[in-house]
Each structure stands twice: as C-alpha cells, then as structure tokens.
Amino acid sequence: MTAIQPGMIPCPSCSRPLALPIESVLTGRAIVCAGCGLELTAQREASRDAMDALGNWYEETASARKAAASAQAPDTNPPVATPPAPKPRRRPRR
C-alpha cells in the first residue's frame, strides 16, 4: 500500500484514494470510502500509543491549522488596510 499524499491512503478494498481525517481517527468515527462503501474504523484501544502520538500532534498543531485555514479562506470582505500596531512610546533621549 503506497501513500498517495499525507492523510490519503489507497482504499484497502478498491484502491481508490481514501482520506483519513485525523478527527475521525481520533474519535473512532467510521471513515467511509466513497468508491466502494468500505467502512474503516480506528481501533483506539488497540493502538493507544499511536492515538496518543496522534492526539498530541493534533493538539500541538491546532493553532497552526487554524491559521492556515483562515489564510486560505476566500476573502468575503474587500481588503482593508490594517493600521500598524501602536509602538510603545519611548522617552526622548537626551
């Protein structure tokens, strides 16, 4: 079985690309192949170490994923020039 791209595997039954959403893997929700209807369910207890590692990765990258998603989201509003962040005032040097 050869990985197609990260998060995608060939369906074990029909070999079509099957996405493995991390959320589904972590929650044990069934992942259904659109090609053949195969249901794949994570065995969370049997692969506890892997689930722990996956869960840690998921938590640690949550903010990065959020930022990436918002950066890719299409702009609904026209771009507005954001004012620069206020600089801390400095005392004039003598």
Next chain:
Amino acid sequence: MSDNASGNAVATGNGGGGDGGDGNGGGTTTSPTPRDVPDPQESVLSLAQLIGAPIHALVDAEAQSAMATARFIRSVGFTGNGDGMGDLGELQMARFKRRQRHADGREDDVEVQIPLLSMLPIPALQIKDAELDYTVKIVQTEALPQRQAEVNQLMATKDPGILGGPTGEPPATLRATFAREQGSNGRRSVDMLVKMKLRIEQADMPGGLAQLLALASESSSQDVLPEGEEEARDG
C-alpha cells in the same frame, strides 16, 4: 536553501549618513575622520563578516528547520523515545478495523495497520528566496598584512594588471558597520539597516524522506481478526 534560492545581497555605501558625514561609501576609501569613528555600540566588523552574518543566520535557520523535521519523524512516526538520538524503535502504526463481505454473504473483520507517518503532513520548510539588503558604511580600510608579502612578490613581476587596479594597490580589508537609516525628517534613525525578505515554503520531499515514507507505506498490512477479538466501537 532550495536550489533555486536567489540570495541577493546588496551592499551599498550610504554616503556617510544624514548628519553631514562625508561620502565614504560606494567604493571610495578614505581614512576615517573623527566624525566617522563609529559609536562604541556599533560593531565594526570586516565587510565579509558583516555580509556573512545574516547569511550564516539563514543557513542556521534551515538547519534548525531540518532538525525539527527529524524530531517530528522520530516523535510521531516511531515508537522509540522521541528525544535524543537513540533507538528509533518500530514504526508507529494505527490500527483500523474494516468489515469484509465475502461472495457467500459471510462477513468478517479485517484489521488494517497504517503507519502514522503516512497519515500526517511532514513539516519540512525551506527558505525559497532570501533577499538581503544591507546598507553599510565603510569606516576603515587596512591592508592585509598576511598578504603583503604575496603582494610584494607579485608587484615585483611588474604586472600591475593583476592587482587591485592600475596603481597596483595591495588588497585591503574593508572595515564597515551597518549604516543607520536616514529618517524621513532628515535625521538619522537609530535603526541599523539590514533589510531581509524571506519566502518560506514547504520543501519538496527529499529523496531520503520519500524512501522512508514508501517503506512506511509498504508496512501497512491487513489481517483477518479472529472471532471475538473485535474492539467494541467506541464513541
């Protein structure tokens, strides 16, 4: 950096800044006048060091990025201790269950093992473009003593074309400092001028990593689960 990185270092003389300093950049070399002597806080370095420092920082940054990728692969992809350089352990596999339906209507559960590494995007960042813009102020020139003998020898060949120009001047070390930026009001800002523009991208999969992933994917396996060993579906 990627093969097509276009590190673009521009060193410009700034003409001595905005406080009336005489123009001593742009290749003109004059001995420093008291006004040109830099502030004690300013670091005067050889021009090579000055130009090299930000480039060195870029190389360091890429090395750190590569180490982060390696740590990720260790900690997520393998069962061994994620820290340090010890044993990698086994590939970390996630187990799945799928129901297999036979032609005769019989069903059984099959366990599918998939390596975590093939489920996650592996972070591998690289600097695609780096554009460095320096404004330096040459504050001092000095002949390189260690090369003086060499120079003298070459001068003796009476081939002035070889060396720095028609006068046959010996090569020099340029001592320079990052120039202060000229403010809009004509006054000099306290900021030193090193402008850096970077473009970072997810690196193409390095050959070794691709091979590792291919190996990892090949270790995906399917086994029919014995009766009664099915895990109750949780959630």
